Amino acid sequence: MDVALELFAENGVAATPVTAIEAGAGLSAGSGSFYRHFKDKTELLAAVVDREMIRVKKDPTAQVMAAPQDVPPAQALATQLRADLDFLKELLPLMAILMWERSKAPNLARKVQDTMVERGVELGIADLLFRAPAPLVKDDPTAAATVMMSAVVGYFLSVEYFGEPPAGVGPEKFTTMLAKLLTDPNPSSLN
Amino acid sequence: MDVALELFAENGVAATPVTAIEAGAGLSAGSGSFYRHFKDKTELLAAVVDREMIRVKKDPTAQVMAAPQDVPPAQALATQLRADLDFLKELLPLMAILMWERSKAPNLARKVQDTMVERGVELGIADLLFRAPAPLVKDDPTAAATVMMSAVVGYFLSVEYFGEPPAGVGPEKFTTMLAKLLTDPNPSSLN
């Protein structure tokens, strides 16, 4: 399953021959030994995704970190956002697989949306309100959290996909800027 | 090529049989008629991507809109962000294909990064500085533009991928919030 996770994420399920999985698992490629463990590739995929969802759900880095009292809110939030970026790295193989399989297995995408995205936004809301909430955030925490999470995900995908930060803006700069924008305590454009 | 673009984006190149392209183009599936037009599927892929890149580059919605003087900066920026979201919709098939082919054709990803991402951030910077620039933005326009573009891309992908806005936050709310955060003229967390 470890091998399959890697190969699926890298090349997609369809493009990963059973023989390659056998080879990666130390079995002789081309022997049907794979089929003593799983009925077929589809069953393996389901097993891999399930295991990954469970693993991710209990990942400690997914939790909101205890907010230290002695640092300014912007800095505390930036630290949290860095942790979020690291957490997404854990999620990456699963995300890649689901992107590949989206059209074939829409139910899988649905499951992930419910458990990951909505929960992510919820956590983000809690996160934002917990720290000194700026007026804009307080005005519509859900929208603010959505912006925050979208930015993190978008940035993460850019980095992973292209192998380098967009426009040379590293994680440090990125999270700092995003945190500042969100914790700004005095907006005048509310009108 | 239109059919191929659709099918490639939906299912990936490997999972799209030549026969399906033939069928979609009005040819009889299974006849080799395809091969009178392209040497093989790889050549078709290259042609499709090239045509798409050119088409996207001259797309008028990619331009920064003339900023009206009589609306507040936050509102003007929100309008621009809505246009950006629409533009991404144009880009979606190309993005999907490149995501799928990333591992197989890293050079393609590179080409896109140069022409799309960097250009997108550049436009974003111009955009931000052009409108009433908040101190935070002025302080580091590149970082602010990266945050802005990342948020737009992340939000867009969530919507496209899951078929509905995350946490029920629609495009209107999203762009408004993001624009407000960016144009806030009075941040105190710069320190």
Next chain:
DNA sequence: GTCTATATTGGGATAGAC
């Protein structure tokens, strides 16, 4: 430029010995 027909291969899956 499209068709019918076909050669060929790669990969999914099974049978049965060990």
Next chain:
DNA sequence: GTCTATCCCAATATAGAC
């Protein structure tokens, strides 16, 4: 549980008539 051997099919690609 793994192997060798094999079946089968789906998909690539070509040949040659029309």
